[in-house]
Amino acid sequence: TTAYRIAVLAGDGIGPEITEVTLNVLRAIAPRFNLDFEFVPALIGGCAIDAVGEPLPAATLESCRQSDAVLLAAIGGTKWDTLPRPLRPETGLLKLRAGLGLFANLRPAKILPQLINASSLKPEVVAGVDLMVVRELTGGIYFGQPRGIFTTESGEARGVNTMAYTATEVDRIGQVAFETARKRQRKLCSVDKANVLEVSQLWRDRLTALSAEYPDVELTHLYVDNAAMQLVRSPKQFDTIVTGNLFGDILSDIAAMLTGSIGMLPSASLGASGPGVFEPVHGSAPDIAGQDKANPLAMVLSAAMMLRYGLNQPAAATAIEQATLAVLEQGYRTSDLMTEGCILVGCQAMGEQLIAQ
Amino acid sequence: TTAYRIAVLAGDGIGPEITEVTLNVLRAIAPRFNLDFEFVPALIGGCAIDAVGEPLPAATLESCRQSDAVLLAAIGGTKWDTLPRPLRPETGLLKLRAGLGLFANLRPAKILPQLINASSLKPEVVAGVDLMVVRELTGGIYFGQPRGIFTTESGEARGVNTMAYTATEVDRIGQVAFETARKRQRKLCSVDKANVLEVSQLWRDRLTALSAEYPDVELTHLYVDNAAMQLVRSPKQFDTIVTGNLFGDILSDIAAMLTGSIGMLPSASLGASGPGVFEPVHGSAPDIAGQDKANPLAMVLSAAMMLRYGLNQPAAATAIEQATLAVLEQGYRTSDLMTEGCILVGCQAMGEQLIAQ
Ligand SMILES: CC(C)[C@H](C(=O)O)[C@@H](O)C(=O)O
Ligand SMILES: CC(C)[C@H](C(=O)O)[C@@H](O)C(=O)O
Numbered sequence: 003t004t005a006y007r008i009a010v011l012a013g014d015g016i017g018p019e020i021t022e023v024t025l026n027v028l029r030a031i032a033p034r035f036n037l038d039f040e041f042v043p044a045l046i047g048g049c050a051i052d053a054v055g056e057p058l059p060a061a062t063l064e065s066c067r068q069s070d071a072v073l074l075a076a077i078g079g080t081k082w083d084t085l086p087r088p089l090r091p092e093t094g095l096l097k098l099r100a101g102l103g104l105f106a107n108l109r110p111a112k113i114l115p116q117l118i119n120a121s122s123l124k125p126e127v128v129a130g131v132d133l134m135v136v137r138e139l140t141g142g143i144y145f146g147q148p149r150g151i152f153t154t155e156s157g158e159a160r161g162v163n164t165m166a167y168t169a170t171e172v173d174r175i176g177q178v179a180f181e182t183a184r185k186r187q188r189k190l191c192s193v194d195k196a197n198v199l200e201v202s203q204l205w206r207d208r209l210t211a212l213s214a215e216y217p218d219v220e221l222t223h224l225y226v227d228n229a230a231m232q233l234v235r236s237p238k239q240f241d242t243i244v245t246g247n248l249f250g251d252i253l254s255d256i257a258a259m260l261t262g263s264i265g266m267l268p269s270a271s272l273g274a275s276g277p278g279v280f281e282p283v284h285g286s287a288p289d290i291a292g293q294d295k296a297n298p299l300a301m302v303l304s305a306a307m308m309l310r311y312g313l314n315q316p317a318a319a320t321a322i323e324q325a326t327l328a329v330l331e332q333g334y335r336t337s338d339l340m341t342e343g344c345i346l347v348g349c350q351a352m353g354e355q356l357i358a359q
Numbered sequence: 360t361t362a363y364r365i366a367v368l369a370g371d372g373i374g375p376e377i378t379e380v381t382l383n384v385l386r387a388i389a390p391r392f393n394l395d396f397e398f399v400p401a402l403i404g405g406c407a408i409d410a411v412g413e414p415l416p417a418a419t420l421e422s423c424r425q426s427d428a429v430l431l432a433a434i435g436g437t438k439w440d441t442l443p444r445p446l447r448p449e450t451g452l453l454k455l456r457a458g459l460g461l462f463a464n465l466r467p468a469k470i471l472p473q474l475i476n477a478s479s480l481k482p483e484v485v486a487g488v489d490l491m492v493v494r495e496l497t498g499g500i501y502f503g504q505p506r507g508i509f510t511t512e513s514g515e516a517r518g519v520n521t522m523a524y525t526a527t528e529v530d531r532i533g534q535v536a537f538e539t540a541r542k543r544q545r546k547l548c549s550v551d552k553a554n555v556l557e558v559s560q561l562w563r564d565r566l567t568a569l570s571a572e573y574p575d576v577e578l579t580h581l582y583v584d585n586a587a588m589q590l591v592r593s594p595k596q597f598d599t600i601v602t603g604n605l606f607g608d609i610l611s612d613i614a615a616m617l618t619g620s621i622g623m624l625p626s627a628s629l630g631a632s633g634p635g636v637f638e639p640v641h642g643s644a645p646d647i648a649g650q651d652k653a654n655p656l657a658m659v660l661s662a663a664m665m666l667r668y669g670l671n672q673p674a675a676a677t678a679i680e681q682a683t684l685a686v687l688e689q690g691y692r693t694s695d696l697m698t699e700g701c702i703l704v705g706c707q708a709m710g711e712q713l714i715a716q
Contacts, residue, residue, distance in 0.1 A: 087557075087560070090554065092554045092555065096555070122480050122481060122484045122591060122592050122593065123479050123480050123481065123591075124479060124480065124481055127479045143500075143522060143555075143556065144555055146519075149556075149557050150557050151557050151560065151561050154525060158525055158526045158527060159525065159526045159561055160523055160524070160525045160526070160561075161523065161524050161556075161557045161558030161559070161560060161561030161562065162503075162521060162522070162523045162557065162558060163521075163522045163523075163556045163557060163558045164519060164520075164521055164522075165500060165519070165520045165521075165522060166517055166518065166519045166520075167517070167518050168511060168515055168516065168517045168518075169515045169516045169517070170515060195605070195608075197447065197449045198449065198453070198500075198501055199500065199506075199518075199520045200444075200506050200507050200508050200518045200519065200520060201518030201519060201520045202518070203444070203508065203518060204508050204516055204517075204518030205518065226608075226609055227608045227609050227611075227612040228612070230587065230609050230612055230613050230616075231612045231613065231615070231616040231621075234479060234480075234591060234613060234616045234617065235479050235616050235619075236479065248552070251552075251583075251584045252583055252584050252587050252609060254584075255584040255585070255587055255588045256587050256588065256591060256613070258588070259587075259588040259591045259592050260591065262592075264588075
């Protein structure tokens with residue numbers, strides 16, 4: 003038996019409900035794969051602000067550091083939206099990413115045949131879409147200095163943020179991206195704005211240099227405006243996309259929305275060493291919190307990503323992914339994906355169906 | 360008769376062909392509305408680099424300044440893509456925007472019933488879409504200082520760009536946006552990344568303050584990642600969008616692509632005073648240049664925007680727009696929009712049909 007300590011950050015809104023289902027699924031598969039999970043809960047986001055006055059308590063970061071992986075549900079809610087920035091739920095998330103050195107964010111977007119009608123795009127445009135966005139997560143304009151709202155000489159307010167990347171930062175995310183593409187269709191598209199930004203010029207130059215070490219991967223470049231258009235026009239052209247923190251935020255959300263089922267999409271955030279963070283792409287959906295309506299599948303699939311990318315247990319990951327597909331195949335749907343002829347289930351019942359599978 | 364001096368910047372690729380058609384259309388309607396156009400050609404982009412070694416010759420900027428409006432076709436091509444940044448076609452465009460103080464870029468995206476099938480989105484998702492993106496065009500990360508590729512203390516390269524806005528810059532684009540929304544459905548959505556960026560926090564605060572002066576316009580705010588998703592999920596929710604330079608670059612291209620017919624979309628770039636620049640959203644399409652295949656309608660519709668927003672000749676603008684619709688209604692299509700049952704025409708023939716209308 004292999005024992006794992008998993009930090010569990012249930013967060014806000016629907017977070018606790020989808021966490022419960024996910025942990026039950028992990029408990030259910032554990033014996034089959036000789037795994038033994040110790041789940042250690044910790045606070046993050048709004049609930050942490052309410053309990054201890056900050057969105058990422060030191061104890062939470064410490065508990066994550068001592069774990070083999072971190073499962074995160076979702077954070078935030080209108081209740082905390084008007085607090086000053088250091089006290090906002092998002093700030094906790096950004097500190098967690100920085101604190102664990104999670105520079106690589108992997109966001110798959112795959113169209114499932116069972117859910118193809120959920121897309122706002124034509125079925126023939128999205129059928130077969132299977133892409134991976136590799137987003138740099140601890141650099142760029144999210145963390146660049148100087149930043150702030152300053153007063154100019156003429157006495158008016160000026161807001162400033164800095165988009166910066168060093169060669170080292172570009173190279174390490176570039177390596178993750180090339181390695182990722184290598185395990186997929188060997189096509190890597192790097193997205194930047196090198197026709198306007200020097201930081202993008204450096205990004206492009208480093209990616210191009212790096213590609214010499216990956217002759218088996220085809221590297222292309224797109225400007226971010228064109229990449230956004232191409233994702234909408236013809237997403238099948240993409241296999242793996244690599245981009246900076248801000249462009250990745252936007253493009254991975256577009257990629258997610260192409261599937262029409264953002265309630266299905268997981269993500270993994272990885273560092274050079276230490277635990278990764280695995281979390282659904284969707285938010286905390288405060289409007290349906292506590293009503294047993296949430297779709298737990300994105301978090302369940304995030305647990306599968308944890309098994310594959312964080313704990314190196316690919317067989318267990320595949321088991322979860324297949325159970326998910328089987329449940330969809332049988333017609334079970336939470337309300338976000340409900341269509342005629344399907345069977346409406348709540349969050350808990352969806353979990354029970356998964357475990358039955 | 361009202362006389363106008365129009366600077367004509369045909370640029371590269373398909374630029375000259377679509378310019379010819381557009382000028383012919385303007386010549387054709389001129390007498391009907393008692394207008395007298397003097398068209399003054401000038402160089403910009405790749406052709407200017409080839410002819411005089413820089414993408415925006417001083418003579419061009421001077422000629423634009425002396426004109427009542429500027430008609431620009433398209434710039435760029437692979438031939439100039441590897442030149443250093445100061446010698447790139449795009450640099451000419453950025454200098455033109457800065458040189459004329461064109462801080463407001465208006466980009467309408469409207470689904471025409473005749474072309475609804477060109478969209479990659481489902482017809483029911485895009486039917487009725489009629490939105491306007493108001494993009495700040497002379498500030499933000501496109502022009503912020505410091506910028507460049509520097510060497511860090513440890514001797515490695517670091518690319519840096521600065522996203523900055525002053526309160527004054529936000530207010531003046533905000534005013535244009537509120538005024539624009541007022542002439543439309545009175546719904547303004549401001550897009551930023553205020554949960555992460557201080558420059559966005561200032562943006563949001565100023566827009567919110569400004570809204571007190573426009574009680575008849577409903578102001579909402581979205582984060583840029585969510586806005587990109589919402590454009591794909593359900594674009595009909597939008598009327599007028601206002602955002603900064605970089606986010607506007609991305610979102611206006613998404614909005615354009617929703618229509619599926621980027622060959623149809625015009626834009627207007629306006630300053631506080633002086634001539635505006637009117638240009639199609641699409642690029643110079645070097646692959647089809649000189650083959651009489653280009654769709655001239657985006658540039659023709661840009662001429663209509665020139666008449667409406669630049670020369671205050673709304674009746675003439677409407678005449679052009681109606682001729683465009685009539686030609687589409689009759690089934691004429693350039694190859695980018697050709698579908699079964701329609702009549703394939705080249706760039707020139709499309710122009711003749713327009714004039715006949
Ligand atoms: C909540 C926010 C800070 C975050 C981001 O911008 O990174 C979110 O949008 C995401 O993509 O995980
Ligand atoms: C060519 C490029 C510099 C330009 C921009 O980024 O503004 C273009 O994408 C546009 O939107 O007009």
